[in-house]
Amino acid sequence: MKSDFHRLLAEYPLETLLQTIPTGLFLVDTDFQVVYWNTEAERITGYSSAEAVGRHCSFLEGIPCKDKCGLYAEDTEKPVIGINCSVQHKDGRTIQLTKNVDLLRNKTGTVIGGIEAFVDISRLKQLENSLRSEVEDRTRELELEKAALHSVLDGMVDPVYICDAEFRITFINRALRDIYGDITGQVCHRALHNSSLVCEDCPITDVLSGGVEFRERELENTGKIYEIVHSPFPMAQNPTHKLGVFRDITERKAAERRLQQANGELDAFVSTVSHDLRSPLTPLIGFAELLEERSVDQLDEIGREALSEIKKTATRMKALLEDLLTLARVGQLKNPVQKVDVTRVAEDVMLELADKVIERQAKVDISPLPNVRIPESLLTDLFRNLLANALKYAAVEDPRIEISGESFPGRVRYRVVDHGPGIARDEMAEVFEPFRRGSSSRAHQGSGIGLATVAKIARVYEGSAWVEETPGGGATFVVELARND
Template identity: 30%
Template sequence: MRDQDKTKDVLIRELQVLRAKVDELKTLEHKCLVAAEQLHRERASYEAIFESVNDAILVLDMDSGRILEVNRKGLEMFGHPPSRLKKMKLEALGAEDPPHGGEDVPGRLRAAAEAPQLFEWLVQDRAGRRFWVEVNLKRALMSGKDRILAVVRDIQNRKAEEERLRRFAAELERSNRELEQFARVASHDLQEPLITIIGLLQLLARKYAAGLPPKGREILDRAEQGARHLQHLIQDLLAYSRVDAARAHPEPVDCERVLGQVLEALDGSIRESGARVTHDPLPRVTGDPSLLFQLFQNLISNAIKFRGEAPPRVHVSAAREDGRWVFSVADNGIGIAPKDFDRIFDIFQRLHPRRKYPGTGIGLSTCKKIVDLHGGRIWVESEPGRGATFRFTLAGGPGSLPA
């Protein structure tokens, strides 16, 4: 009887263990079903994304570069049926001329195994249409296997726009060169007869002005003034057109020396106006010395010209900022209204009547062109009646501030 009881107890325990295992198996089965459902949802989500993106996506065998999977956009982009496209290697999509679209695709695939690759590539669709794409190659683990994921974006419109802009820029450059050449030739050809006219007017004034009535002498004076203004205009136009001719001649320039030469050239107007021009130590920069001479001369002569009641005071300085030199030419003149800060750098723009402040309206536009040519920028800080400070930036040269 005891043996029977023992056997019964063993069977009950074994049955309990078996029931626990069955419950465990059911729990595991439920987890598997949940995981499978989750995997199915994720797969469906992945496929939805894979098919809906607006770029072609190709899954490639990492060793051979053969196309294993391609999305809807990829089929539309290249025009091949899925059965054919999935037998092709990525490099076969390159244009025929140049061979493989001019790109070492197998080399790119090998490199993509180590680091992502981004490049532009000329490809060809089934109908023979050639177009530019941007290709992004990246290594990816998919279904436990190493693959190369290629994301291909059609950039034909962008490349066409870039080419249009390149041609437009080239045409604009050619047009500018022709215009500058015309300005040089026209200005040179105009100077000779103008010099003759001025000479004849001066001769007329010397010999016959005494016999002319006051109105006649006034007309003669105005004619000579107009001729001289035209002469200055032609000279300024010539200076403006010469700026681009110096673009290929940058060299180290000592700004201390350039400023000294400018002050010698302006000695007459400095003495006449009672101006005092001071300066801090100035650096060496990289540029064209003749253009920088013209830049300083224009700014300092303007500071002397546009003066108020007090004698002109001009100070030139330079400070290092963010790897570049910022030059300042400050004066105590009549100042400039903020609304005119941009306009004064446009060619032929004048803020004051010529009879009060003579000039051609080309000087500051020439300054801007010179600074632009040197890769810098120029601007003004001012208030009416409180003077003006013109600032411009230049790249530093091989030296530093003088000792």
């Protein structure tokens, strides 16, 4: 039994179906005379059904149809699907088509005509040609940019290479070619470092994500040390290659080693001299105190003043040597495994200097401080020098001192703020130099080593120390250190 749908389909006129489909359609007899022309064919070609029916289909000036029509050719298998061709619109325009062609047969199988169904792809072809032109233009521009970049890279003194995500070298400049020969096409770890395995610290993943990475390597072919700057290439949102630029830092590394050796020798010398000189000072101070206790009545005023001066000078000398020893040992201590409670260290220093805090009637406020993996003894030296400095110069009228800290990505920063007379701008850079003291310090005793020790601790731990003006008056000492997590 047929369904309602099938009955409706059988009753629905074929003519109505053909006139409503969104495809141009026409039929021809065996003499190529048009016998049917639907509405979409009218829209595409501009010819009405009345103008087309009864005419030879060649009036459309079809290409390649007018040269050779294969509709009835026995050597052409039917149906023919997806033919690209063009016809002449009524207004003279050329229309690009894609069409399907098949034969019409009667019940006995005899060919009685042909059918063509076609779609206008003129707009699509225009867009395709425009896009192709843009792609060709952009490709040409990129090739010119690439050639210009390669010319620039080729003229560089620093060796340069470019490799893809598979570590395959796609370009080397003249400087690198002079060292290795033509290694284009080889994998970088084998060609540059003679290794069958990818380098353990290979930065290509980070670089292809848009990052810039730095590595230090020694090239066996040269015996020199290079800093290799790895950056994305091209510099776009989705880089596909890595650009490596070699900077020769052999001399710089040698200078660093010489400087480290010289600093080590200097620190050792200072440590030895300070220790050797400090040893006789202890009995010297002891004998001065003994004379002061037992024989002061036997001395006249000049003698008593001389004895007092001997004692003071020896005491200052001992303090100076102890400060020099502290300065010399910075950088010689190993970092602790666990982070140090820096807030507790600052509080312990405040208790250590309690007599001076009471003497100045100071109010010391310590906020929670970020922790770091730095030897506790060095942190103690750092805060001892900063707090002692603040207590020494804090204003009598407003002896407030604030110690605070904050964390940044990879960094920590500590601040010690006082509200004293401050430091002249032209002296701010000098107060961290050994034996250099500001003009406001002349009324106070000191070795001139304390802030130099603070600055050295900061340098050793990849940071820096500086001083700023406190709003409203005073000095704010800032120390920034690497987190060293």
